[in-house]
Amino acid sequence: MILRRNIFFIVLLLAVALIIDAPKNYQIGKFTLSSPSIHLTRPFIFDRELVIKQGLDLQGGTEVTLEADMSSVKPEDRQDALNSAREIISRRIDMYGVTEPSIKTVVSQDVYRILVALPGVSNPDEALNLIGQTAHLDFRELPIATDTATYADFKTTDLTGKDLQKASVTFNSQTGKPEIGLQFTKEGGDKFAEVTGRNVGKPVAIFLDGIPISVPTVQQKIEGGQAVINGEYTLDEAKNMVITLNAGALPVPITILKQQNIAPTLGAESVNRSLKAGGVGLALVALFMILNYGWLGLIADLGLLIYGFLTLAIYKLVPITITLPGLAGFILSIGMAVDSNILVFERMKEEIRKGNDWKRSMELGFGKAWDSIKDANVATLITTFVLFNPFDWVFLNSSGMVRGFALTLFLGIVISLFTGIFVTRNLLRSFHARH
Amino acid sequence: MQDTKLKILEPMKYWWLYSLISLCVIIPGSYSLVRYGLKPSIDFTGGTVIVWRTLINESSLREIAKSAGIDIRELSNANDIYTITTNPLNQETYQLFKSKVIDVKELSYDTVGPALGAELIQKTLTAILLAATLILFYVAYRFKNIKFGVSAIIAMLHDSLVLLGVFSLLGHYLGVEVDTLFVTALLTILSFSVHDTIVVYDRIRELKKKHGYLDFDDIVNRAILETMGRSINNSMTIIFMLLSMYLLGGDTTKWFIFALLVGTISGTYSSTFTAAPLLIVWDKFTHRKK
Numbered sequence: 001m002i003l004r005r006n007i008f009f010i011v012l013l014l015a016v017a018l019i020i021d022a023p024k025n026y027q028i029g030k031f032t033l034s035s036p037s038i039h040l041t042r043p044f045i046f047d048r049e050l051v052i053k054q055g056l057d058l059q060g061g062t063e064v065t066l067e068a069d070m071s072s073v074k075p076e077d078r079q080d081a082l083n084s085a086r087e088i089i090s091r092r093i094d095m096y097g098v099t100e101p102s103i104k105t106v107v108s109q110d111v112y113r114i115l116v117a118l119p120g121v122s123n124p125d126e127a128l129n130l131i132g133q134t135a136h137l138d139f140r141e142l143p144i145a146t147d148t149a150t151y152a153d154f155k156t157t158d159l160t161g162k163d164l165q166k167a168s169v170t171f172n173s174q175t176g177k178p179e180i181g182l183q184f185t186k187e188g189g190d191k192f193a194e195v196t197g198r199n200v201g202k203p204v205a206i207f208l209d210g211i212p213i214s215v216p217t218v219q220q221k222i223e224g225g226q227a228v229i230n231g232e233y234t235l236d237e238a239k240n241m242v243i244t245l246n247a248g249a250l251p252v253p254i255t256i257l258k259q260q261n262i263a264p265t266l267g268a269e270s271v272n273r274s275l276k277a278g279g280v281g282l283a284l285v286a287l288f289m290i291l292n293y294g295w296l297g298l299i300a301d302l303g304l305l306i307y308g309f310l311t312l313a314i315y316k317l318v319p320i321t322i323t324l325p326g327l328a329g330f331i332l333s334i335g336m337a338v339d340s341n342i343l344v345f346e347r348m349k350e351e352i353r354k355g356n357d358w359k360r361s362m363e364l365g366f367g368k369a370w371d372s373i374k375d376a377n378v379a380t381l382i383t384t385f386v387l388f389n390p391f392d393w394v395f396l397n398s399s400g401m402v403r404g405f406a407l408t409l410f411l412g413i414v415i416s417l418f419t420g421i422f423v424t425r426n427l428l429r430s431f432h433a434r435h
Numbered sequence: 436m437q438d439t440k441l442k443i444l445e446p447m448k449y450w451w452l453y454s455l456i457s458l459c460v461i462i463p464g465s466y467s468l469v470r471y472g473l474k475p476s477i478d479f480t481g482g483t484v485i486v487w488r489t490l491i492n493e494s495s496l497r498e499i500a501k502s503a504g505i506d507i508r509e510l511s512n513a514n515d516i517y518t519i520t521t522n523p524l525n526q527e528t529y530q531l532f533k534s535k536v537i538d539v540k541e542l543s544y545d546t547v548g549p550a551l552g553a554e555l556i557q558k559t560l561t562a563i564l565l566a567a568t569l570i571l572f573y574v575a576y577r578f579k580n581i582k583f584g585v586s587a588i589i590a591m592l593h594d595s596l597v598l599l600g601v602f603s604l605l606g607h608y609l610g611v612e613v614d615t616l617f618v619t620a621l622l623t624i625l626s627f628s629v630h631d632t633i634v635v636y637d638r639i640r641e642l643k644k645k646h647g648y649l650d651f652d653d654i655v656n657r658a659i660l661e662t663m664g665r666s667i668n669n670s671m672t673i674i675f676m677l678l679s680m681y682l683l684g685g686d687t688t689k690w691f692i693f694a695l696l697v698g699t700i701s702g703t704y705s706s707t708f709t710a711a712p713l714l715i716v717w718d719k720f721t722h723r724k725k
Contacts, residue, residue, distance in 0.1 A: 067548075124544075125530060256525065256526065257547075257548040261541060261543055261544040262543045263540070266542050266543060270685035273685045274680070276683050277682070280683060281675050281677075281679035281680060284675040284676075285672045325619065325688060328684075332676055332677065335673035335674075335676035335677070336669075336672075339669045342665050342668045342669045342672070343665055346662075349664075350661065372633065375577050375637060376634055376637075379570050379626050382570055382626065383622050383626035384626075395557075396561060405616075405623075406619075
């Protein structure tokens, strides 16, 4: 009964895995084979296209580590400055039109970094030039006020982001609506008074990187270096505006610490070669198992096949971004996946030599090999833990390549324990019951 | 009882031979390690590696680099694909350099600032120490015996020395560099090494429980013989995978795979022929003292 339930479970799992594994829109004669896309909103949001995500080294693109020089920024403002910088960079990248860019900030002790990954970019230098600049905020006025004025008619003033000390969200004391409070430096306050003085009743525009972000109309000459922009802002809009304004006001000098560009063609070639190598290796391992252990080996190969399908399904579900070292980790784990089988089979041989019947030898084999299998794999799991550095410990590496390898190796070990022990054992039992 | 003692082979009698074989690899490797060290990649030293496809000839490429103020550390050319290693470049210098070379197609471009290199060395050492300590504790805990833990770690050191030595020689004679991926391979090998050692130790523990009356030598000999088939078979499957990747796979991971290959072979060897004899020698030594 238990055996039948287990076999049913394995078949069900395999079926689900196969559905997930199916390629997208693959034509076979009249039929189109395609894995489904998952869109769950309840009980939690779970959106998966079920495609294999390729890392930068496979699909080409560029990866940059930027360092923000915070020496001129007060410690309490540094996190804000970093966030603003990230905001600015992602806006620029959006302008450039990159699909699925990844922009992350990393803070450790005194180091403030931004990691930018732009997959599929064929001309990374152009994109980088955009990122490299520090945000430039300036105030512009309209010398001749007309109703048909366009943004191009605005002329720059000598008031820029350097004169702005800080922007913050404030609330109107009468209406309670969010406003944006500007505080200028002393010098900036004087300039601002001058600009507003000659533009009463006219608009003064605030441009960020040449794009207008706000065009308030001046009500009176403003002195004292304090100003309020009251437009019809929602709280979120006001907050975003403040981040952007502060980014212009706090231009953090950014330097490129590390950069990696990979041409898309190079990546595709690597994938093909790795897959071919994996195929050849897999065939050799399968053959080796059959030659060594006969039909037991065949069952192990069946387990290995199931292992392959399950792993691919998990890669698509998580989803795991496959990099070249990640691919190596996966291919390597195939070689290790049969380890538990070998341990068990060798044990079985011994038990049979001792005079036990086949069924008993098999059960004893699995039982006795378990201790070794467990202890041995824990050691590898410890290493994958150190390599993957899941808690982002500062004293350990967090390079994408190393992590990719650690993650696929980790999954390989866990899944192979499942297929090597649970799946193979139940398959062996059921085949034995038939005979 | 008498006949079991006579029948079994005694692989451990030749422990001196095994250490001799190990030393044959470790001594030249260590010598090279002390004398020449390893050849660090830009991951550690900081620098730029450019891979271009261009029809230009080498001398004019060098000249252009010189005029752009770029210091070329290394340059190689295979089928019009140039690999150029230089000091760390910034965007402007690189653009200038690239614009002066006609009809150039960038295949890859890597640049690492000098500050990151020192950081990586520190992180690498921490990772190795952390992994080794955790594994030592785990082994000592599982086998309730510090002797097992320490012997496993010595076998692990054996494998690291072999790997480092081989790469030092490769670096000196073939210019093979060690990079972040090499560090990854090294850490993976540490766990492989212990993986195999644990299987042997496990058998020793089991036999000790069952045949407590036997000498420790006999137990270890038996354990070795009984686990040999498994050790070799398992390593064979891993070696098949690695060999096919080394021979057919991409260039990026070529030396990474090679490092894993060296480590796997050394790991299999050391579990049987280093970790186990160590236990016997240690056992003899403590008994003599008593």
